Amino acid sequence: MSKTQSQNIKKSSTVAVGIDLGTTYSCVGVFQHGKVEIIANDQGNRTTPSYVAFTETERLIGDAAKNQVASNPRNTIFDAKRLIGRKYDEQCVQQDIKNWPFKVINDHGRPKIQINYKNTIKTFTPEEISAMVLIKMKEIAEAYLGKKQISFVFIAAALAYGLEKNLTGEKNILIFDLGGGTFDVSVLSIDEGQLFQVKATAGDTHLGGEDFDNRLLSYYCNEFKMKNNKDLTKNVRSLRRLKNNLERAKRILSTATEANIEIDSLMDGIDFYSKLSRAKFEELCMGLFRSTLKPVEKALRDAKMDKARIHEVILVGGSTRIPKIQKLLQDFFNGKELNKSINPDEAVAYGAAIQAAILFGDNHEIIKDVLLVDVIPLSLGIETVGGVMNKIIERNSRIPCTVSKDFTTFENNQPGVTIQVCEGERTMTADNNLLGKFELMGIPPAARGIPRIVVKFDVDGRCK
Incomplete structure (x- = not known):
């Protein structure tokens, strides 16, 4: 961000807010006056259930929605994040559907949620349900901050640990984030408490x-x-x-x-x-419980780091309070004491608020020299002949990054090609997530293999 941009933001009194949009609970924090404040909701709770309920008269979000789930189970939605990016016929989706009281339907291969709202059948995507929770968290922040201009950011939370500890020298840390519905592992190095460099990430989007x-x-x-x-x-x-x-x-x-x-x-x-x-x-x-160790091993392997080089193992997410999970993780790290110094329910929102302040130009002494270097969590590529995924940017590549690859035509005098952009690690694009597609037309007539088509992926610091 340029100096001019930072000055403009400061003049407009923008407040940076970080949100942890969780599968089961969400949390919001604000960085101001050199520290993070976790904002309580209208019920006085510092975390808000990621629940949305529909009744004959109104839509409820958060505590109000969860409190009436027993009397209105078919129209109270929770765990919606577990459906995002999934196909309806995936085994994990079918297993979840068996456990949910609300109805999930198949809409062209994608799961959608069907409810009765004001005596009318309505259908929502899981993204729409998550957006409703997000709006609720935004309203919580606005109620606390008043009419100030607010800028939001949603990001993981190594910063919550690093800035609180005033670290010196270089430290390698592993973030073990096990929440209500998802599991994430990140390996980072922190240099002098200012340079936060993500080395590798791994996890399971369906474990919690x-x-x-x-x-x-x-x-x-x-x-x-x-x-x-x-x-x-x-x-x-x-x-x-x-x-x-x-x-x-x-x-x-x-x-x-x-x-x-x-x-x-x-x-x-x-x-x-x-x-x-x-x-x-x-x-x-x-x-x-044991399956949580596989992503830990994978993250360490991708970071090319032996577990003996990890200085701190940071616990994040409510499920890390389970004693057996702590014991398994401690044994894996040969008896190393686990770090429980930060609130596992609030750590992500805490760190996100700090990162928001950095992104939007807050020059407070505590964060003015902080730099976060992140990585791509999933490989990005395009579909080639036979539905094969051709990776252009590999997972765990440092952000920002720019990568180009040359492609060509498959048939003689081919007038155009369809570019399908996907993310994932599977060999076939059908097994990965389709992000978007477009038609590239106007290729001059030529024999197959002669035209040169350059595909360039450019990911900036905000993963755009």
Whole structure:
């Protein structure tokens, strides 16, 4: 950003805000007066459920939506982020659909959410639902900041750790971010607490606390059926009540070894009383817990860094409170003490607020010399003959970057080509995400292989 731009922003009193748009909860922070403030919502909570509900009279977002989920399960949407970029027939999507009380339909291969709003059937994309939550977070910021001009940014949060610790020298850190629905690992180097350089990223866009909850739900549905010969999966309200209680029990097990599950009149007047021990929870979810280590290994491998060179392992996301996950990670790093110094629910919004301030020209002493060097999380390329993905920019390439590749025609006198831009690591473009396409016409007549078509990808500091 130029000096002129920075001055203009400062004169307009723009306030930079960072938002963590989470799968299960979202959070917003603002950087002002040299520090980050996490902004509470209208209920006084510093995190807001990523829930959207539709009733006969209104649309509810956040706490109000989650509070009425048991009485309105078919029209209360959550976990929408788990559908973004997915195809309807993917196995993980089909498994989620089995666990959700709301309806997901197949629209030309893409999943869409169908609800009843004001006695009318409406269909939304998962991106539209996420946008509604985003608008709610923006409103929370505006209510706190008043009429000031606000600029938003959404980014990961290594900055939350680096600036708080006043680091000296060069440190290698690993961010282990396990939230409600997604899992991300980043390996970074921090030089003198000012240069933040992302070395590699990895993760699983379909792994988090919701998956642990669903394991518990399946187990206790079976228990209820064995005891009472009743199938809870046929009653969406009963299923939602049970899941809410299991989620609470899971949270209790982060600090206790046993939790009680007590639900009056769960189904057909039958009360349900049971217990969940930490040992049973770990047994049911051990496969999922262990799977978190594979992205850690991949990120270290891509960063060309031995785990012994990692100075700090930073825990982010509510699911990192689970003791067994902490134990597995600590054992992987040969007993290294894990860093729990930052609030796992607020770290991403905290770091995003700092990055927003940097991007929009805040010259406060604390951040004026901070530089974040990020990387491309997924390879970018185009489709070539046979539907093959030809990668142009490889994953973990440093941002900004510019890469060009030469292509040619497949047929004699071919008048044009279709350029399909995709992201992903699979060999075939059908298995990757299509970002967009366009027609390049007007190629002069020539034998196949003669025309030269240069495709140039240019990604700037804001991933545009």
